[in-house]
Amino acid sequence: MSETSVVMPGHAPHPAIVHEPTRRVLAPGERLDGHGLVSFRPLTEPSLLTVRDHVTVLGGDPAELDPDLAGLLLIGRLIVEGDEDGEEVVLDAVTGRVFSMWLYVKSPGGAELFPLAPSVGALARFLAAVDEFRGLRGRFAGLAGRTGPDAVRDAEHLLTAVFAEEEWGEDGWGPAGPRSGWDRPIPAFWRIAAVIRPLGLIAGPGRGLALDLPEGLLDEAFGAEGMVRLTDDQVPAALGHAPTRRFLTEAGLPRDGFMFYGPPGEPLVTLPEDWAESQSNPRHAHLWHGGEQLPPDAEHLVVLGGLVHDFDLLIDGRTGALFRTELGADHVVPVNADISTLAFTLWLHQREQALDKEHEFTQDFYHQLADTMIEVLASVDPVACAPAAAPDGYRYWPEVFHDEAGGVL
Numbered sequence: 001m002s003e004t005s006v007v008m009p010g011h012a013p014h015p016a017i018v019h020e021p022t023r024r025v026l027a028p029g030e031r032l033d034g035h036g037l038v039s040f041r042p043l044t045e046p047s048l049l050t051v052r053d054h055v056t057v058l059g060g061d062p063a064e065l066d067p068d069l070a071g072l073l074l075i076g077r078l079i080v081e082g083d084e085d086g087e088e089v090v091l092d093a094v095t096g097r098v099f100s101m102w103l104y105v106k107s108p109g110g111a112e113l114f115p116l117a118p119s120v121g122a123l124a125r126f127l128a129a130v131d132e133f134r135g136l137r138g139r140f141a142g143l144a145g146r147t148g149p150d151a152v153r154d155a156e157h158l159l160t161a162v163f164a165e166e167e168w169g170e171d172g173w174g175p176a177g178p179r180s181g182w183d184r185p186i187p188a189f190w191r192i193a194a195v196i197r198p199l200g201l202i203a204g205p206g207r208g209l210a211l212d213l214p215e216g217l218l219d220e221a222f223g224a225e226g227m228v229r230l231t232d233d234q235v236p237a238a239l240g241h242a243p244t245r246r247f248l249t250e251a252g253l254p255r256d257g258f259m260f261y262g263p264p265g266e267p268l269v270t271l272p273e274d275w276a277e278s279q280s281n282p283r284h285a286h287l288w289h290g291g292e293q294l295p296p297d298a299e300h301l302v303v304l305g306g307l308v309h310d311f312d313l314l315i316d317g318r319t320g321a322l323f324r325t326e327l328g329a330d331h332v333v334p335v336n337a338d339i340s341t342l343a344f345t346l347w348l349h350q351r352e353q354a355l356d357k358e359h360e361f362t363q364d365f366y367h368q369l370a371d372t373m374i375e376v377l378a379s380v381d382p383v384a385c386a387p388a389a390a391p392d393g394y395r396y397w398p399e400v401f402h403d404e405a406g407g408v409l
Contacts, residue, residue: 004034004079006044014048014073019096025120032124035131039084040076048073051090051101055108064109068175069101075120078189080367081402089116095172098123100189102364114364115176115187118168129162130193134375147204148214155198163190188365192372195355199348200376208243209320209340211380213251218343221350222254234267239302239317247339253305257346258353259400259408260313262305271301271314271325278327292328301332304339307396315339321383324396334383335396341381345397348377352409362409369409370401 013026025032032040042048052062052070062070073093078086078100088101090113098117104110117123132138133155139162143155163186170178179185186194203211219227229252235245253263269277272294278284295301301314301323311324314332322342323332336342352373356362361369377397378385384397400408 004036004039005031006033006040007031009044009046011046014093016050016071016073016093017091018094019092019119022091022093022096022120025124032120033127033131034076034079035127036082037079037127037130038076038089038123039079040089041084042074042076048075050074051088051103051111054088055103055105058105060105060108062108064107065111066109066175069111069113072099072101078368080371086367087114091120092172092174095174096120097172097174099174099176113175114189115173115179115182116189118166122166125166126163126190129159130197133159133193133197134379143201147201149202151201152198155201156195159194159198160186163194184359188359188361188363189368191359192361192365192369195359196352196361196369196372197376199351200379202347203340203344203380206243206340209247210337211340211344213340213343213347217347218251218254221347222257226254226256227252228255228263228265230263230265230268234265236268236270236302236317238270238300239268239315241315241317241320244315244317244320244339247343251343253339253343254346257349259308259349260305260342260346261308262313264305268302268304270317271295271298271303271312274303274312275328287327289328293330295325295330295332307335309396309400311335311396313342333394333396334386337381337383341377341384344380345377345384348373349409356409362404366404366409367402370398370404373401373409374398 008026008028008030010028013023017023034040051072054074055062072090074088075091076089077084080086088103090099090101096119098120099113100116102112117126133140136144140158143151168179203213206212230248232249235248239245279288300317302317304313304315307313307324311326314323320338322336324335325332374385388395
């Protein structure tokens, strides 16, 4: 991940910055920390670039820029997937207002501003608050050890207050217009933090499984009729991991989790049994070429269902660990720590879908939403979000959450 903490260089702030509170925050020796969400690297350069200069450097035509944007100063970038690939962060040097900016350099006339913070100081406070929430420190310390729906609601209230109680002011927002005309009083970038990050508090530590989900959580999200609970005789002897067996028979899983389908309302089979059935099916003949080898310990792998990208989802019957594999592949890849974190992942995605209809996150901040979803998932299931083992490695949930073209979020 890019280093997002910077110390202001020894020279005075850009002479165009006449907003005195901004000059104090950006004075020589002052430190700004983006906490992994914003890179302030441009602030360490010998001189700040205007948006006009920035477009010129990138080979675009600055004459196409909206005059209200051309003179803004580039002070950072939003972080996407750990790199400085997100939208520009720009400053109005007169009012101190801070925006994120969507810019396609080959067509700078289409650049668009989104309010981000009323000042650089407020932006720093917002970022610090998100980081405090990650560790349940400071104003969020009272949430430590709490889980369940009430904890989620309280966390959302506390985080929302951080952003709502800042002095945003009515005017000075340029092309974004007066705050009273905004669709919502808090920009989407911070609404994502306020309503998605608390979802990680829904479940507490489990006994035998990673998580203890609140009773009825999945039924509420997917509907009782959308859930599948297996009978004990539908779970094969190969699945000897007792906590997993109990979860399948008592809590169950959604029949259609959008990214996951299954388990079927019939006995589960091991991977060798699944292969044998497929190979004997004339309709599947074109899928088999001969010479395929089962993954190691395949007799212990039980087919739970499927992921929508043509992966089978497998449970190691000895440990409860979840893996994915492709038809005919001779290896498996971790996908979730166990069935409880799979259930959490499906619930998290379902909640995001409902919240997006209310808040319209994906309209302008899709990848920031995806990064937040991944961070929430990683907080309860590091296996699901572990770094790729190779440069071309495919991490299922992080990859699909960022699938904007596929409309996953």
